[in-house]
Amino acid sequence: MTPPDGPSSGEVVYGLLRMADMDVALPLSALREVVPCPLELSGLPAAAPGLLGALELRRLVLPVLDLAAVLGRPAPRRPEQVVVVASSGGQVLGLLADEVRGICQVPGEALVAARTETGGLLFSATFRHPGTGQAYSVLDAAAILGLPGVPTVTDVTRDPTSVGGAGNGVRRRTLTVLRCGPYRFAVDAAHVHTTLPTPDLRPSVLTGRLCRGVVDFSDREVPVVDPLALLGLGELAPQEMGAGLVLDLGPGYVALALSELLELVDVPDDDVLPTPPFATPRPDVLAGMLAVDGLGDCLVLDGPALLADPDLTGFASVNTALTSGPVQQDDVPSVAAAVAGGAPSYLVFSIGVDLVAPLDQVAEILPFPGALTATAVEGVLGLVTHRRAAVPVLCLATLLGRTERPVGAATCLLLVDVAGCPVAFAVDALRTIAPLTWTDPEQVVRGPAAERGASLRSAPLVRVGEDPRLLPELDLRAVARRLQGRPAPSPTPAPGPRGAPPWSPAASAGRLPV
Incomplete structure (x- = not known):
């Protein structure tokens, strides 16, 4: 999926960022990747407002710009800040950001164009998050990379020859990387409806091992599912739930409970390595495994299989409208x-x-x-x-x-x-x-x-x-x-020879399906 850089009649996928006390968005087509920002950057023989220095990123010596200083809002550096690699016109530049708040699909008609009589704006449009209502400004990558005196470098982040010596025609994919307890997962950004930075989880009639409660989203109560339970990898501890990944399954929404959103990465399709089916509990929803620079190995979820999973589609079919929605007093x-x-x-x-x-x-x-x-x-x-x-x-x-x-x-x-x-x-x-x-x-x-x-x-x-x-x-x-109508439970037989364990009915024999 390669959305356009600016407003259009179709849906555009945006990376949501926090920088300089502002909520901003950058089209994924202009967002190459996100990397941690070291406290000390290399010097550059150039001077421009907000230019912090350079970051070594594989083959690139990437200039890094602080938009807060450009806008006259300088702020002290923090260890947890990141660099967003922004691209336009075949050039790239690093933008200092406080955090990545996920991604979001926005219909073109929801964008409100912004302009001034004299020009010079660093954003092209605004929109409200379809789930939270939060206002975001869409950064204009071309305007930022064209600031006077700001150096940029040639974009080789999607050059096939820059990754493993691959030839022309290498297919690439943009993945959202996230952490869920001790596991790291990645899923194609095109299959993510949006993300919730801090979902307000509440108990529900659906609450159980698989569904951890509900959250308000898009004027309805949406079930929050534990990915570890869904994948047969255990359960996510309550204190580990710090974010949510919203999937649109057609009949409704489901939110996957996460610990944190890590990065957006652009990788060659061939870097996703197949996993032996016998080695994972749910090979039907796992596309393979990926090594991400700076993070380590990630399990890659199969987006289409995830959207067709019967448990998830079942939860999506029971989204409950909030009382402020269709049912009015x-x-x-x-x-x-x-x-x-x-x-x-x-x-x-x-x-x-x-x-x-x-x-x-x-x-x-x-x-x-x-x-x-x-x-x-x-x-x-x-x-x-x-x-x-x-x-x-x-x-x-x-x-x-x-x-x-x-x-x-x-x-x-x-x-x-x-x-x-x-x-x-x-x-x-x-x-x-x-x-x-x-x-x-x-x-x-x-x-x-x-x-x-x-x-x-x-x-x-x-x-x-x-x-x-x-x-x-x-x-x-x-x-x-x-x-x-349930059959009577079978008696437990005596142990077999040589201490063989007795057979017992399934632990869920006394529970009706929900």
């Missing part, structure tokens, strides 16, 4: 009007997050029993007798793929009867009983129609009472039917 009838119109009543309850269920599905609400008869079946807390029936007591949170909830003072049982077979779901607490005030029968939910509402991903969103939130509507009877 004026569109929601009052509680009195809902009751007068015969709206059904719903029970609002919690399993760590709030859910709703039709009240007519709950035959009784019981206190949590003082004693249960254990059965050693995962997901089944035990059995209890009630009204001359042996009733299984189930942890609803565990069945829906969430962490098992401890029994507390407010824990109670929702008794659901399906074809004469009662089942009791343990929940953390009851919230309220209220009428349905809004639902959208056309909303897209994941899964077959027969299982609508039997899992968190297939649950439609509704509003009840005066609560402004959109809450998942769970079909408790469908959950019970799916559970009753």
Whole structure:
């Protein structure tokens, strides 16, 4: 992908930078790479406002310019600053920057052109970040490289002969390099919708090992997925989450949780080395491995395979519109009007997050029993007798793929009867009983129609009472039917000869798919 340098009718991919207390952007077509800036730069026999010196970069002796000084805003140097290699007209120049804040795709029509009567501007347009609303100024690489007295050098960063002696026609790719815990990954910039420097993560009904919560983006709640869990490489520690990479999967967005964004690099396609399929847990979404100067080895993610991953597309299909979006207060009838119109009543309850269920599905609400008869079946807390029936007591949170909830003072049982077979779901607490005030029968939910509402991903969103939130509507009877149709767990056989380990059912045998 080679976007144009300036505004156009198509989408342009920009590198987002922070420099001189300004948020600026540079088209990726003009951004060659980003490298750490040493505190001491080599001297140059030239003088110009903001010229700091030169940086040795492979075959280049690269002049480095501080735009803050050019604009009359000099600031002290800091160890963490970087040099952005900017290109225009076959020449390159290094620009001092405080940090790289990721990349972003911007439609051409979203750019607002900037000019003055006398000219001399160092930026050509402005835009607002499509996800955060932050204002950015688009640097004019040609204007910066054409500043009086500022030396530039010939651009050989994309000269095929400068990398490994390759001949003409070498294909190159621009990669976003990022860190996720102890791992470094790279992904084609063209497959990245945008980045979030510091995502504000919140818990959600989707929260589990794979999904770490949700974040507000583009007027909706977007699931945040742990890449390490997705790739079978472990889990990202909460304290390691410091950035987000947003993917557009068509039905919606998904954000990948990251530790930090590292660099944008331009490399020959041949530098991405294939990895043996047996050596990685998810070879279907890994394109290979790459050695990046100054960083080391990176696993290269296969962008198209990532966008087609069933787990990610499932999360993308359940983006939740924020209340400031399609559902407006004026569109929601009052509680009195809902009751007068015969709206059904719903029970609002919690399993760590709030859910709703039709009240007519709950035959009784019981206190949590003082004693249960254990059965050693995962997901089944035990059995209890009630009204001359042996009733299984189930942890609803565990069945829906969430962490098992401890029994507390407010824990109670929702008794659901399906074809004469009662089942009791343990929940953390009851919230309220209220009428349905809004639902959208056309909303897209994941899964077959027969299982609508039997899992968190297939649950439609509704509003009840005066609560402004959109809450998942769970079909408790469908959950019970799916559970009753599950085959009984097989007994664990005795150990085989010579101490062979016994077979055991999969650890997830007692958990319904979410």
